[in-house]
Amino acid sequence: MTKIGDRRRTIYDVAKAAGVSISTASNALNDTGRTNAETRERVKRIAEEIGFRPNALARGLLTKRSHAVGMLTNDTYGRLTLPITAGVSEVLIDHGVSVFLCATNNNPRLAKLHLDALLDRQVDGIIFTATRLDLKPPVELSKLPIPVVYVFAEGPADSVTFFPDDEQGARLAVNHLKALGRSRILHITGPEDYLAVRLRARAYRECCPSGADVMFGEWSEEWGHEAVERVFVGSGEKPDAIFCGSDEIARGVIDALRDMNISIPTEVAVVGFDNWEVVARQTRPPLTTIDMELKELGHQAGLAILGLSKGEQIATGITRLPCSLVVRQSSGGH
Amino acid sequence: MTKIGDRRRTIYDVAKAAGVSISTASNALNDTGRTNAETRERVKRIAEEIGFRPNALARGLLTKRSHAVGMLTNDTYGRLTLPITAGVSEVLIDHGVSVFLCATNNNPRLAKLHLDALLDRQVDGIIFTATRLDLKPPVELSKLPIPVVYVFAEGPADSVTFFPDDEQGARLAVNHLKALGRSRILHITGPEDYLAVRLRARAYRECCPSGADVMFGEWSEEWGHEAVERVFVGSGEKPDAIFCGSDEIARGVIDALRDMNISIPTEVAVVGFDNWEVVARQTRPPLTTIDMELKELGHQAGLAILGLSKGEQIATGITRLPCSLVVRQSSGGH
DNA sequence: TTGCGTTGATAAAAGCTTTTAGCAGAAAAA
DNA sequence: TTTTTCTGCTAAAAGCTTTTATCAACGCAA
CATH class of the missing domain: 1.10.260.40 (lambda repressor-like DNA-binding domains)
Incomplete structure (x- = not known):
């Protein structure tokens, strides 16, 4: 027996x-x-x-491919990280690859700790994500023996990097407003030292060669509110549309317009940027905005790291993925 | 050579x-x-x-302990998941344990896929998190050969489960208002079929034996707005404080009060629940609210799974961790 | 001298899988 | 018939670490 x-x-x-x-x-x-x-x-x-299910440790030990990748992020709050990670995981799970999530909290010591742990685990690759665009990776990732892909972060010159296409997104927003007959479009946006801000502003200017007006400020509702007050108190011609650099700014803009009894979208149409549902869905009226397709960004990053780990050739440099327009009531579109 | x-x-x-x-x-x-x-x-x-750094695969293969745990979540958006995961990871990294993040999207097939992948990787344990409190685990986790810890989700009777202490949090809010001299406190909250809603309402009632008034509704700004309008249009005595079941509801409440030119906190003090910074920081005035200490919840869950995986005895049943009060201007506290 | 306990080191096994090289038998070709 | 080619299968090695059992050397006691 x-x-x-x-x-x-x-x-x-x-x-x-x-x-x-x-x-x-x-x-x-x-x-x-x-x-x-x-x-x-x-x-x-x-x-x-x-x-029977094969032991992944034994398999990995022998084949030198652990079928796991590490995700290194400095973003604690997760507004960007989680959708991206979900996208990465979603596309990789079908290839039997799992994802280690490592939050570094912008702490170099912690980043090193996580990185070493990932290497000890023989991960097939690392995806690095940063929230602040101008932030450099906290550890030296370029000399690693495994492939690295950057998302929302700048890697060295010959690295594989993914960003949303900020210019195309901005064009999407402005052209939507123009198609609805708006001609005096104002751009209220974040700090000029963000690359994304400059890119969006440039695309906006190119779309509105006559009378482009950009107001740089902060990433806050407060700033949206203040900017609107500043514009609408004086005399002179008023905009009939506002393209905002973020949904939070757009929320401040909408609140300020409501306070002034300016009807949205009849008198002023508003478009945001982010499609951060918790904000965009709750404004009154709900916000038309630009979606950065974070999940798709994750998909592409996952596929890239998968290909690289198999030794395939992947185009290096920055790849910018298209944004999409999400129409709600604040623009009066359809 | x-x-x-x-x-x-x-x-x-x-x-x-x-x-x-x-x-x-x-x-x-x-x-x-x-x-x-x-x-x-x-x-x-x-x-x-x-x-030299030891190969974690070889070590795990031999010792049968992979020093990795899986985090299974049905939460795509990540308002709760990411802070909890960060807490788990933070406490485990010091013990050389890494975290696999698996988003199931509420899809049972995907959950099974992730679970199998985790087992194949010989993870030392699994932490299950759900957003909706009343949601059951999407796969049969109770019969697993490895320990499972539940956070924000109900496991079987003899499992190890962590929740925030909703009642204590509610008492914190109400007592804060009472200490500030408020006596007619209204509770505007979410759907009654949420356990957390019932617990908070019960604690609220116990703190306000005279004249407790609970309005159940939805988890939305819209509902907060509507509830305030309903209360303040009629005649009769008005509340001098409102305890809200979530920060989103509180935001609707504050907006509605502002629309009615009711000053906050002078005439009506407002307290929320969640300390969701992006909401609580942006209301005008900023919101006093209850923090569920998600990171600490993650810490405890991480320590529990660590102990269990070492064979230690851990108290089973539901452990409720204390919430904390975050005072901002909407309550006039200090 | 023999026997014993201790110390510091080592060989070998175990853990589970994939892969390489090889082997026996049968079919096909010469 | 003999030689070659296929086919289907197997033994063994490799991957890297931890652990068990063993061993040599030495001091010390009998």
């Missing part, structure tokens, strides 16, 4: 149950080597029956 | 460089077995010098 413990089944158990050798079992399960079709099916069936 | 590749150093390299056997090297590095103090130091120094 054989005692069957509750330990995991190994390929040895499969081989024994199927009456073949371990190597035949392995070959059959992985469709490698030369195996009789009948034997192969039988082995697979038995493996299924006894609930 | 020996060719030195750029492959990782193994313990074999250490042993060779130190002129000892592999087992001696291992014993010296791990302070196990019998080793001469001098030899031990020398081996450690050399390991450091040549940059």
Whole structure:
């Protein structure tokens, strides 16, 4: 009477149950080597029956591919990180690859700790994400023996980097407003030292060659509010549309316009940037805005790291992925 | 002339460089077995010098402990998940344990996929988090051969579960208002079918035995707005304080009060629940609210899974961790 | 001298998988 | 018939670490 413990089944158990050798079992399960079709099916069936699943540690030890990647982020709050990570994970899980999430809190010591742990685990690659665009990676990632992909962060010149296409997004917003017949479009946005801010402002200016007006400020509702007050108190021609650099700014803008009894979108149409649902859905009226397609960004980063880890050639440099327009009531579009 | 590749150093390299056997090297590095103090130091120094770091896969394969845990969540958006995960990771990294993040999107197939991947990787334990309190785990976690800890989710009766202490948090809010001299406190909150809502309402009622008034509704700004209008249009005595079930509701409440030219906090003090910074910091005035200490929740869950994976006894059942009060201007406190 | 306990080190096994090289038998070619 | 080619399978090695059992040397007691 054989005692069957509750330990995991190994390929040895499969081989024994199927009456073949371990190597035949392995070959059959992985469709490698030369195996009789009948034997192969039988082995697979038995493996299924006894609930065999290969030990990823043993496999990784041998093949030098752990089928895991690390995600290194400095973003605690997670407004960007989690959707991106979800996108990465979503596309990788189908390839049997799992994701380690490491929050560095902008702490170099912690970043080093996480990085070492990832390397010890033989991860197949690392995806680095930063919230602040102008922030450099906290540790030296460029000399690593494994591929690195940057998302929302600048890597060295020959690295693989993904960003949303800020200019295209801005054009999307402005052209939407123009298509609705608006002609005096104002741009209220964040601090000029952000690259994304400059890119969006440039695209905006190119779309509105006559009378472009950009107001740089902060990433806050407060600033949106203040900017609107500043514009609408004086005399002179008023804008009939406002393109905001973020949904938070847009929220301040909308609140200020409501305070002044200026109707949205009839008198002034408003478009935001981010499609941060918790903000964009709750403004009154709900906010038309630009979605940066964070999940898709994650998908692409995941596919890139997957390809790189297999040794494929991936185009280096910055890839900018298209944004999309989400129309709600604040622009009066449809 | 020996060719030195750029492959990782193994313990074999250490042993060779130190002129000892592999087992001696291992014993010296791990302070196990019998080793001469001098030899031990020398081996450690050399390991450091040549940059040896043990291969986590090989170690895990042998010791059956991968020093990794899985985090299974159904929360895509991440308002709760990311802070909790950061807390888990923060406490575990010091013990050399890394965290796999798996977003299930409420999709049972995906959950199964992630779970199997985690088991294949021999994770030492799993932390399950759900956003909706009344949501059951999407897969059968109770029969797993590894420990499971639940956060913000209900596990089976004898499981280890962590929640914020909703009642204590509610008392904190109400007592804060009472200490400020408010006597007619209204509670505007979310749907009654949430356990957290019922717990908070109960604690509120116990603190305000005379004239407790609870308005159940939705988790939205809209609802906060509507509730305030409903209360303040009629005649009769008006509340001098409002305790809201979430920061979003509080935001609606504050906006509505401002629309009615009711001053905050002079006429009506407002307290929220969540300390969701992006909301609580941006209301005018900024919102006094209850912080659920999500990071600490993560810390505790991490420590619990760590202990369980080592075979320690951990108290089962639901542990409720204290919330804290964050005072801003909307309550007029200090 | 023999026997014993201690110390410091080592060889070898174990953990589970994939892969390489090789082997026996049968079919095909010479 | 003999030689070659296929086919299907297997033994063994490799991957890197920890742990168990063993061993040599030495001092000390019998």
